[in-house]
Amino acid sequence: MDLEGPFTSYDDVFTWLSRFINLERGQTGKSFRLDRMEYLAKKAGHPEGSFPLIHVAGSKGKGSVTTMIAGILTAGGYRTGRYVSPHVTEYRERLALGSGFFDPPVYVKAGEELRSLVNQLTSEARLPGPSMAALFDGRRALGEEPTFFELLTLYFFLCAREAGCTAAAVETGMGGRLDATNIVDPVVSVIMPIELEHTEYLGSTLQAIAGEKAGIIKNQRPVVVAEQEPEALEVFKNVVLQRNGSLRYLPQEVRLDQIRVDREGTSARLRYTDHSILPHPLDLRLKLVGEIQAYNAAVAILAAKLGFPELREEDILRGLEEVQLPGRFEKIQDDPPLIIDGAHTPRSVTLCRETFTELYGSQGILLFGCAIDKDSLAMARILVPHFSTIIITAPGTFKKSDPPSVYRHFISVESEKHPKILLEPDTQGAIELCVNLGMEKGAPILVTGSFYLASAVRRYGEKR
Numbered sequence: 386m387d388l389e390g391p392f393t394s395y396d397d398v399f400t401w402l403s404r405f406i407n408l409e410r411g412q413t414g415k416s417f418r419l420d421r422m423e424y425l426a427k428k429a430g431h432p433e434g435s436f437p438l439i440h441v442a443g444s445k446g447k448g449s450v451t452t453m454i455a456g457i458l459t460a461g462g463y464r465t466g467r468y469v470s471p472h473v474t475e476y477r478e479r480l481a482l483g484s485g486f487f488d489p490p491v492y493v494k495a496g497e498e499l500r501s502l503v504n505q506l507t508s509e510a511r512l513p514g515p516s517m518a519a520l521f522d523g524r525r526a527l528g529e530e531p532t533f534f535e536l537l538t539l540y541f542f543l544c545a546r547e548a549g550c551t552a553a554a555v556e557t558g559m560g561g562r563l564d565a566t567n568i569v570d571p572v573v574s575v576i577m578p579i580e581l582e583h584t585e586y587l588g589s590t591l592q593a594i595a596g597e598k599a600g601i602i603k604n605q606r607p608v609v610v611a612e613q614e615p616e617a618l619e620v621f622k623n624v625v626l627q628r629n630g631s632l633r634y635l636p637q638e639v640r641l642d643q644i645r646v647d648r649e650g651t652s653a654r655l656r657y658t659d660h661s662i663l664p665h666p667l668d669l670r671l672k673l674v675g676e677i678q679a680y681n682a683a684v685a686i687l688a689a690k691l692g693f694p695e696l697r698e699e700d701i702l703r704g705l706e707e708v709q710l711p712g713r714f715e716k717i718q719d720d721p722p723l724i725i726d727g728a729h730t731p732r733s734v735t736l737c738r739e740t741f742t743e744l745y746g747s748q749g750i751l752l753f754g755c756a757i758d759k760d761s762l763a764m765a766r767i768l769v770p771h772f773s774t775i776i777i778t779a780p781g782t783f784k785k786s787d788p789p790s791v792y793r794h795f796i797s798v799e800s801e802k803h804p805k806i807l808l809e810p811d812t813q814g815a816i817e818l819c820v821n822l823g824m825e826k827g828a829p830i831l832v833t834g835s836f837y838l839a840s841a842v843r844r845y846g847e848k849r
Contacts, residue, residue, distance in 0.1 A: 391497070395489060398496030399476045402540070405533040417563040422535050426568050428502055432542035433569050436466070438553035439692050440569055442561040442598045443577025443611065445733040446681050449673065450577060453685035453708050454554040459483035460704030461689075461696045466545035466553035468538070468566070473711035473727075473840045474847075480541040484707055487548050495543035499536065534558050538565040552693070560587050562600025572692040574601045574608040575684060579617050580730045581760070595620035604628045609688045611635050611680070633691065638662075639683045644676050648716070648744050653679035655686070662690045663698060670706055674714045675740045712839040714740060717846045722829040723820070725843060727836035729755055731763040737833055738768055745829040747771045747802075752819040752842070753795075754780035754812070755834040757787050762794040764834065769798040772831075774822060775806045778815030780835030812838070816845045 392398050426433055439454050441447045448469045455467035465483050472478035477486045538558075545553055555571075557564040576598050579591065587594045595617040602608045602624050610621050612635055625632040637658070644653040651671045657663045663686070671678050682705055690696055712727045714737060722745060728737040741749065751772040755761050769775065777792040792808040809815035823830040832842045 392493045392500075395477060395492035395496070398492055398499075398540070401496070401500060402476075402533060402536060405531065405536055417560075419563050419565075419567060421531060422538070422565045422568050425502070425506075425531060425535065425539050426542070428506065429498070429539060429543060432539075432546040435542075435546045436550045436552055437572045437692065438466075438555055438569055439573045439575060439688050440555050440557070440566065440571035440601050441575040441577065441688075442557040442564070442601050443575075444580040444582050444594075445728075445730055446577040446611065446677065446684075447556050447575075449678060449681045449710055449713060450575060450685045450688070451554045451556040452710055453682055453705055454575075454689050455481075456484060456708045457685060457689045457696060457701050457704035458552045458554065458693060460707075461693065461700035463552035463693070464548065464550050466541065466548070466550040466555075468541045468553065468555045470534075470556065470558055471727075471836045471840075473725075473836060473843055476537075478711065479537065480544050482545075482548055482550070484709075487544050491544050491548045495540060495547045498543050498547075499540050502539075503531075503536070532565070535565040557601065560594075560597040560600070562597045564600075567601055570603060571601070571606065573688045574603060574606060575611075575688045576601070576608060576613075576621060577611045577681075577684070578613060578732065580732055582730055582758075591617045592620055596624075599624040602628055602630060605630060607631045607633060607691050609633045609635065609638075609684055609691065611684050633687060635680070635684055635687070638687055641679055641683060644679050646674060646676055646740060646743065648674065648722075650674060651676065651678050653682070655679075655683055657687070661694070662687060663701075665698075667698065667701070669702070672706065672709055674716075674744075675736060677736045711843065712836055715839075715843075717843055718830075721823045721827050723823065723832070723842075723846070724830065725832045725839040727839045728833050729759055729835050731760055731767060734764045734833060735767050737831070738771055741829075741831045742771050745831075748773045749829040749831055750819055750823050750826070751775045752778065752815060752830065752832045752838070753791070753834045754778045754786060754788065754815075754838040755791060756780060756784035756837075757790075758785075759834070761791040761834075762797075765791075765795040765798045769795060769804060769806075770800040770802055772804050773802070773828065774826075775804050776815050776819050776822075777806065777808050778838070779810055779812050780838040781812055781841050783837055784835065812841050813845070816842055820845075 441451045455465045458465040467481045587597045640656045655667045726737045728734045779786045788810040
């Protein structure tokens, strides 16, 4: 396409946006600043203020909960925008309407509006090309160009405004306090379980990371907090107290029982202590597989009802039963079963592995790849004892990785099973090896460690 000509499709917009990805890769912890995003939003007429929304942060489960909230609100009659990351197959998964996508003209018109804004700011800063240095407090902030994620976030808000959204569910990208999404004024904030992650940006302790996540808690607004380690919960309690908000801690708000997981989904019974949320027990059925999804649903229901109390029980049930998420324990092949899951922290990998072995046994094949900043040794200890063959690879090229180092971690783990552990740094080669071994042995396959690896396997499956 002509990158300077009119956009004719959403693909054109994303091709243009991709020019900013290298700028994002060059960001450091000191480069994250919210005033840059606030400036962009102001220039765009604050599209993020066009509708009430729920804001979701955390280390794991936030994409699932954001999507569940959007499903509930859509079933309740709201025209609901949904912003999540990363995508598994295509960028439109990140910027969506309800359970589908915005109409094609919405993507195009919002894209033109975004590009016009970028060009205007480039002209103001007298810089050539797509790169720009925005003006803050009358000073040129050299080296502080908008990141890809900042522009993508603004693009979502422009799409949602253009589409006439009446509500939205928005997931943070990383952290919370300085995340590009934190220009919003949500009716409810949600903080999912946190772990040690992105420590080079967010801090090296749970307390420090909790402090960053707590940045999405707003004055005099409720925050729903999923189960946390005590030191993290204490941080959230203190911030809520300082901001005169109300904290709704999930373990004290709901009781879950009769949880059943099968290869087709998850069922559970939920009872809320606050009968204004739901006066009676709710028997829930999800297409999503995994016990953790029942807890994610409990968070989504509580947040949705706090922010939109007129929602009915039938809206909740209908909205949740239709939710599907690419790359979250997603079966993309039946014979042999091939499951892809973007789990990339020790806790999420534990939950994924437990679900896999419960449903498919412990003689499966594992394809694993993770980014260089992940705790691959901890994940190796979780995974090695439960597979007969393990293939280590790179999760793709977008994130830096070190497959030989990950391989060394995996072979260092002692296991009575003594699985065969192979190193194939080439992602496509590893996928082909994994699939061929699965077909040859008739063994179930689990792919995990990274959404980027899950995406690569999904694309491979679609081409076959």
